[in-house]
Amino acid sequence: MNDHKGLWVFAEQKQGKIKSVTLELLGKGRELADILGVELTAILLGHNIQGLCQELISYGADRVLVADHKSLENYQTDTYTRIISQQVKERKPEIILVGASHIGRDLAPRVARRLDTGLTADCTELGIDEAERLLLQTRPAFGGNIIATIVTPEGRPQMATVRPKIMVSLPKDSTRKGEIVPVPVTEFAEDLRVKILSIVKGDKHGCNLEDAEIIVSGGRGLGKPENFKIIEALAKALGGEVGASRDAVDAGWISHDHQVGQTGKAVRPSLYIACGISGAVQHLAGMKDSETIVAINSNPKAPIFDVADFGIVGDLKVVVPALTQMILEQKENN
Amino acid sequence: MHNIVCIKQVPDTREVRLDPKTGNLIREGVPSIINPEDKNAIEEALRLKDEFGGTVTVITMGPPQAEEALREALAMGADKAVLIGDRAFAGADTGATSYTLGCAINKLGKYDLILCGREAIDGNTAQVGPQLGEILGLPQITYVRKVVIRKNIIEAERALEDGYEVVSTQLPVLLTVVKECNEPRIAAVADIIEAYREKEVIAWSAKDVDGDKARIGLNGSWTRIRKAAAVKPQKGKVQILEGSVGDVTKTLVAEFNKRNLL
Amino acid sequence: MNFEFTKEQLLIKKMVKAFADSKVAPLADGIDEQCNIPRELLAELKKLKIFGIPYDKKYGGAGGSYFEMVLMIEELSKVSAGLGFFMAVHYLGATAINLFGTEEQKKKFLPRLCSGEAIGSFGFTEADTGSDPKAVTCNAKLVDDGYILNGQKRFTTNGSEPGVLVTFAKTETGVSAFAFDKFQEGYSVSKPWEKMGNRGAETVDVYFNDVKLPSDSLLGQEGKGFGILLRGIAIGKLNMSAISLGLGEASLEEAIKYAKQRIVRGKPIATLPTTQALIANALVLNESSRWMLYRATEMASKGLGDIDYESAVTKLYIAKAIKDSIDYSLQVHGCYGYVRDFKVERMYRDIRLMEVIEGASEVQRVIVASNALK
Numbered sequence: 001m002n003d004h005k006g007l008w009v010f011a012e013q014k015q016g017k018i019k020s021v022t023l024e025l026l027g028k029g030r031e032l033a034d035i036l037g038v039e040l041t042a043i044l045l046g047h048n049i050q051g052l053c054q055e056l057i058s059y060g061a062d063r064v065l066v067a068d069h070k071s072l073e074n075y076q077t078d079t080y081t082r083i084i085s086q087q088v089k090e091r092k093p094e095i096i097l098v099g100a101s102h103i104g105r106d107l108a109p110r111v112a113r114r115l116d117t118g119l120t121a122d123c124t125e126l127g128i129d130e131a132e133r134l135l136l137q138t139r140p141a142f143g144g145n146i147i148a149t150i151v152t153p154e155g156r157p158q159m160a161t162v163r164p165k166i167m168v169s170l171p172k173d174s175t176r177k178g179e180i181v182p183v184p185v186t187e188f189a190e191d192l193r194v195k196i197l198s199i200v201k202g203d204k205h206g207c208n209l210e211d212a213e214i215i216v217s218g219g220r221g222l223g224k225p226e227n228f229k230i231i232e233a234l235a236k237a238l239g240g241e242v243g244a245s246r247d248a249v250d251a252g253w254i255s256h257d258h259q260v261g262q263t264g265k266a267v268r269p270s271l272y273i274a275c276g277i278s279g280a281v282q283h284l285a286g287m288k289d290s291e292t293i294v295a296i297n298s299n300p301k302a303p304i305f306d307v308a309d310f311g312i313v314g315d316l317k318v319v320v321p322a323l324t325q326m327i328l329e330q331k332e333n334n
Numbered sequence: 335m336h337n338i339v340c341i342k343q344v345p346d347t348r349e350v351r352l353d354p355k356t357g358n359l360i361r362e363g364v365p366s367i368i369n370p371e372d373k374n375a376i377e378e379a380l381r382l383k384d385e386f387g388g389t390v391t392v393i394t395m396g397p398p399q400a401e402e403a404l405r406e407a408l409a410m411g412a413d414k415a416v417l418i419g420d421r422a423f424a425g426a427d428t429g430a431t432s433y434t435l436g437c438a439i440n441k442l443g444k445y446d447l448i449l450c451g452r453e454a455i456d457g458n459t460a461q462v463g464p465q466l467g468e469i470l471g472l473p474q475i476t477y478v479r480k481v482v483i484r485k486n487i488i489e490a491e492r493a494l495e496d497g498y499e500v501v502s503t504q505l506p507v508l509l510t511v512v513k514e515c516n517e518p519r520i521a522a523v524a525d526i527i528e529a530y531r532e533k534e535v536i537a538w539s540a541k542d543v544d545g546d547k548a549r550i551g552l553n554g555s556w557t558r559i560r561k562a563a564a565v566k567p568q569k570g571k572v573q574i575l576e577g578s579v580g581d582v583t584k585t586l587v588a589e590f591n592k593r594n595l596l
Numbered sequence: 597m598n599f600e601f602t603k604e605q606l607l608i609k610k611m612v613k614a615f616a617d618s619k620v621a622p623l624a625d626g627i628d629e630q631c632n633i634p635r636e637l638l639a640e641l642k643k644l645k646i647f648g649i650p651y652d653k654k655y656g657g658a659g660g661s662y663f664e665m666v667l668m669i670e671e672l673s674k675v676s677a678g679l680g681f682f683m684a685v686h687y688l689g690a691t692a693i694n695l696f697g698t699e700e701q702k703k704k705f706l707p708r709l710c711s712g713e714a715i716g717s718f719g720f721t722e723a724d725t726g727s728d729p730k731a732v733t734c735n736a737k738l739v740d741d742g743y744i745l746n747g748q749k750r751f752t753t754n755g756s757e758p759g760v761l762v763t764f765a766k767t768e769t770g771v772s773a774f775a776f777d778k779f780q781e782g783y784s785v786s787k788p789w790e791k792m793g794n795r796g797a798e799t800v801d802v803y804f805n806d807v808k809l810p811s812d813s814l815l816g817q818e819g820k821g822f823g824i825l826l827r828g829i830a831i832g833k834l835n836m837s838a839i840s841l842g843l844g845e846a847s848l849e850e851a852i853k854y855a856k857q858r859i860v861r862g863k864p865i866a867t868l869p870t871t872q873a874l875i876a877n878a879l880v881l882n883e884s885s886r887w888m889l890y891r892a893t894e895m896a897s898k899g900l901g902d903i904d905y906e907s908a909v910t911k912l913y914i915a916k917a918i919k920d921s922i923d924y925s926l927q928v929h930g931c932y933g934y935v936r937d938f939k940v941e942r943m944y945r946d947i948r949l950m951e952v953i954e955g956a957s958e959v960q961r962v963i964v965a966s967n968a969l970k
Contacts (some may be wrong), residue, residue: 024594074499077464077474102494106476109464113429119555121428121459136560142456148562155556158382169592193473194503197489201497208514211495214595238596266347268454271595280857292593294586295572301862311574312582312587323583326595330587365610402603408606495917519610520618524645524658530604531659 004094004156021099023169030060047073057178063309069185078191081291100161115153165270214240221276225253281302335388337447338381341372343403343572344456364594371451389413409521409529420540425552428461435547448508463510599645600772612671625794649709655706661897673842677946678796683755684835689716696816714759719749734765745807755802769819782807793945833907844882844918851925881921912960915950
């Protein structure tokens with residue numbers, strides 16, 4: 001056990017672009033590695049991705065293990081699992097962090113089982129028990145009603161997937177120096193059991209509230225169905241989905257698949273903006289676990305303000321378009 | 335075609351309430367249900383049975399009352415149900431659970447598909463499916479939202495954050511399905527009566543499953559819960575933004591930036 | 597005594613509720629407005645296999661009991677009493693055949709009734725008779741190979757649905773019961789009555805104009821129709837009470853939801869003692885109705901006690917109790933309870949039927965009192 005040293009981050013990239021969750025993990029990983037007094041390594045797989053190594057270093061990695069090969073161009077469970085597991089067996093890190101993305105959640109369990117070690121899913125908080133050199137993996141469970149801290153006392157490496165948009169990345173420092181270590185790649189025919197036939201971008205099946213990171217919801221306070229356009233505009237500006245209260249759905253203003261709450265969908269996005277929603281218990285039950293909640297309502301006594309982080313008492317028909325405008329301006333300037 | 339569906343009975347976390355005084359979870363009276371995406375997995379197996387014939391076996395690892403989940407699956411149309419239950423399994427983490435399921439599946443004989451829901455609503459780990467795939471040495475397709483089978487080739491749509499990919503492999507394969515995959519059928523009343531009065535739920539103990547004792551239950555689990563607490567609602571933490579519309583939107587956008595939301 | 601549902605019953609309740617919430621609720625207002633069960637919904641109902649719950653599997657039934665049938669009707673009626681009524685009347689016809697039919701008659705009619713391909717109905721009332729058997733004017737004349745039926749029946753629910761009718765007509769020896777397929781030559785129906793509530797199931801008058809009935813249409817013995825009527829509607833009264841109970845529960849749920857959401861002077865009206873009193877009143881009536889119905893149904897399922905009496909006392913109580921219960925729930929809504937936007941308005945109309953159908957409450961009182969005084 002003691003021969004395992006170092007903290008690794010799985011560097012997820014897609015079409016030559018590092019996923020933001022990877023940068024967030026490097027930020028957190030840097031902090032944890034410093035506590036442990038070990039190196040922070042990013043393991044990067046892909047094709048024609050040499051250019052990304054320095055970026056990973058700029059965001060905090062001491063070392064990048066890079067496997068660059070045609071067969072790694074798109075994520076593929078078998079190949080990625082084999083290469084990462086081999087590297088872990090060879091180099092013996094004590095901790096591996098993986099983003100809880102669709103890819104990370106496909107990969108990490110497979111790797112953990114192959115290495116026969118523990119894995120904690122969807123962590124929202126990470127820390128170190130310095131006395132025992134253990135990774136403290138904190139995550140919500142039971143529909144967000146319980147928060148549990150989990151450790152892997154004996155299995156090595158200790159593995160965790162981490163929810164996106166929770167950890168904060170470090171500011172980019174292009175002057176940082178690090179080591180880049182190429183990983184040899186051999187192809188195995190048996191790795192290619194699952195073939196990717198095509199990748200389709202941007203097509204989503206209806207509205208995908210559960211997975212949305214940002215949700216803008218409208219309720220009875222919109223007054224009429226046409227006002228959902230205001231909500232849609234803000235959701236679009238934020239890259240989020242449109243939600244609704246039961247009242248708005250029952251009134252026939254929007255379809256049921258948008259409904260958030262007890263009889264609708266339970267969501268926990270990073271940002272939830274409730275517009276003209278009073279906050280009946282049934283609605284709160286479906287969204288109160290969102291990371292940041294903004295309530296916009298004309299009634300200062302509306303119960304939605306009890307669960308909100310930020311409240312604006314005012315006319316949503318004025319406030320929401322102003323907010324949309326400001327976000328669009330900021331996006332243009334960037 | 336023989337398809338095996340792994341299901342879990344879960345408390346309906348959407349019905350969980352907090353004690354307003356203590357802030358603790360009220361677990362009593364929370365109904366137990368088949369985990370929603372596991373129901374999609376059952377439906378997909380039944381849909382394929384409707385199309386190609388064959389049999390559907392449903393298995394679960396859990397306490398005796400998990401039999402109710404299996405009875406519902408039988409009522410939906412599954413042919414065979416196995417309840418893997420033993421005190422020796424208590425405290426299993428996802429790794430030990432997938433090991434146990436793997437042992438049980440190996441005893442069930444030949445199969446074409448293993449179907450799981452993507453994740454359970456009580457744990458939200460999404461780990462058992464892929465770990466089971468690893469144990470059985472199967473290729474896996476996770477986040478499946480559509481399945482087409484021709485002879486022994488499966489073509490599936492795998493949901494991505496920003497779209498989907500179409501992938502293909504030979505059977506047997508392990509799938510984890512998402513709720514967009516289908517709309518699970520509602521068990522018919524006459525079939526419920528039949529499932530309770532005429533169908534059998536096979537009970538397997540640790541001995542029947544015939545696994546390595548060191549790899550099941552708490553002993554076989556690498557992870558340990560160090561601390562768990564109910565999340566208490568934080569009332570009155572709201573910060574009411576005041577001033578002109580310009581002021582409040584500006585403050586809000588600044589907060590969004592601080593929290594990395596844009 | 598055991599006051600718990602079996603696991604099987606719990607799952608049935610849960611599945612019928614899931615069905616009602618997902619497939620019926622979106623159509624409930626339309627069912628009421630158009631007084632019609634959409635054909636797509638009927639197809640879904642067949643898939644739910646609810647048309648032959650208490651009958652033997654050899655006739656295509658589910659092999660369950662009256663209890664599961666009652667639970668199903670209660671759950672459907674929470675969302676649409678019109679649909680609950682449709683099912684209840686189907687069972688009125690089917691149960692008469694199941695109880696009094698010969699082996700051949702059961703084999704002839706029940707499989708189609710159990711699958712939902714044939715919808716059951718039950719015609720006793722006539723324009724001038726109410727439910728008095730002596731005044732029946734429909735006439736079945738014995739001929740060589742059967743009977744020739746003439747006359748008309750009033751308020752025959754599901755009379756316009758293809759399927760099987762159980763009806764009553766005078767024969768030489770008295771009133772006899774007959775079961776036969778609707779819409780054969782000489783069978784026709786009026787346009788539907790415009791009802792106040794329980795809209796969805798169509799209620800029509802049916803006309804028999806020289807309808808030729810084969811001899812195996814006779815249900816039970818000739819002249820013994822009245823006994824079939826009494827026993828048939830005894831089970832029917834359980835289903836009517838199940839509709840009532842469903843309405844009572846659903847209306848209270850609406851009232852509670854409303855009371856929590858409706859803010860007056862900065863506070864939800866649920867915090868007001870006056871609102872709480874209304875809710876408590878409704879709850880007591882619902883609870884007492886529930887246990888009375890479940891007890892009577894359990895007895896009927898097990899063949900215990902005098903079911904004619906038990907179902908009469910049950911319906912007599914529940915029809916009034918739930919009418920009052922819904923009245924309280926409507927009162928919680930204030931004027932909103934009086935408008936169509938709120939579900940309680942429909943429920944208030946639906947419940948009113950229960951004090952006049954299958955023997956008005958006055959008739960039930962006679963049954964109940966005679967039993968006490970004998």
